[in-house]
Amino acid sequence: MNLPTRSANQPDHRLQTPETFVRAPLPGMRNATAIVHTSPAGGSSFVQYTAEFDRGGSLAACGDQRFVYVLDGRISIGSDVLEAGGYAYLPPGHATAICSDAAARAAVIEKPYQPLAGVKTPAFLTSVERDAAATSLGDDPWLEVRGLIPDDTAFDFRVNTMTYQPGASLPAVEIHVMEHGLLMLEGGGIYLLGSQWYPVHAGDFIWMKAYCPQWFGAIGKQPAKYLIYKDWDRHP
Numbered sequence: 001m002n003l004p005t006r007s008a009n010q011p012d013h014r015l016q017t018p019e020t021f022v023r024a025p026l027p028g029m030r031n032a033t034a035i036v037h038t039s040p041a042g043g044s045s046f047v048q049y050t051a052e053f054d055r056g057g058s059l060a061a062c063g064d065q066r067f068v069y070v071l072d073g074r075i076s077i078g079s080d081v082l083e084a085g086g087y088a089y090l091p092p093g094h095a096t097a098i099c100s101d102a103a104a105r106a107a108v109i110e111k112p113y114q115p116l117a118g119v120k121t122p123a124f125l126t127s128v129e130r131d132a133a134a135t136s137l138g139d140d141p142w143l144e145v146r147g148l149i150p151d152d153t154a155f156d157f158r159v160n161t162m163t164y165q166p167g168a169s170l171p172a173v174e175i176h177v178m179e180h181g182l183l184m185l186e187g188g189g190i191y192l193l194g195s196q197w198y199p200v201h202a203g204d205f206i207w208m209k210a211y212c213p214q215w216f217g218a219i220g221k222q223p224a225k226y227l228i229y230k231d232w233d234r235h236p
């Protein structure tokens with residue numbers, strides 16, 4: 001049997017498309033399930049999953065630091081209720097409850113914290129994407145970047161959204177020490193990963209290992225937008 005899929009798993013990258021998603025609850029989840037997109041078992045040094053909440057859904061506390069970005073629905077994190085585009089950073093071991101009264105989805109990133117001598121561990125925070133300053137990548141007004149994590153060396157990673165107007169692209173093929181977890185939020189285009197070209201759409205996930213050659217160009221009549229994680233601010 002040779003069923004069609006756009007998914008691919010290579011030593012330096014993974015494209016995971018919705019028809020290959022497998023759902024399973026993680027320990028301590030209640031009325032919720034996870035699609036694990038990447039983990040150390042798959043070659044990444046961080047974990048990223050989509051958490052799908054039903055009514056009364058919740059996540060267990062996490063020993064590692066955690067970043068949560070709401071995709072749809074309403075998710076309570078401590079005393080804050082976050083809607084699509086709302087996000088939270090939880091420092092390692094932070095016990096704040098993450099739960100939902102109704103169906104909701106969130107992108108979740110978890111990673112062991114790498115302390116920096118003389119720098120305090122970051123504090124819990126919540127915010128909304130629309131409040132993050134928009135900058136143009138390389139002065140290209142067609143490619144907007146919003147940094148969701150404060151530009152502070154206390155954080156050992158960053159998460160940005162990148163929005164490409166139709167036809168916009170990265171200015172060059174990138175090859176860098178940082179790895180990426182990428183969730184396509186809107187639109188689509190073509191991604192170069194290693195030496196392969198992949199059509200990608202909203203709902204797809206991509207993992208890029210350190211030094212994986214990468215380039216994206218937006219195709220279609222609507223902007224393409226993705227949420228992208230990278231390790232940052234630590235000596236390699």
Ligand code: UGY
Binds near residue numbers: 162216
């Ligand atoms: O931040 C980044 O490295 C980003 N420009 N990479 C990417 O979009 N693949």
Ligand code: MN
Binds near residue numbers: 174176180214
């Ligand atoms: Mn990159």
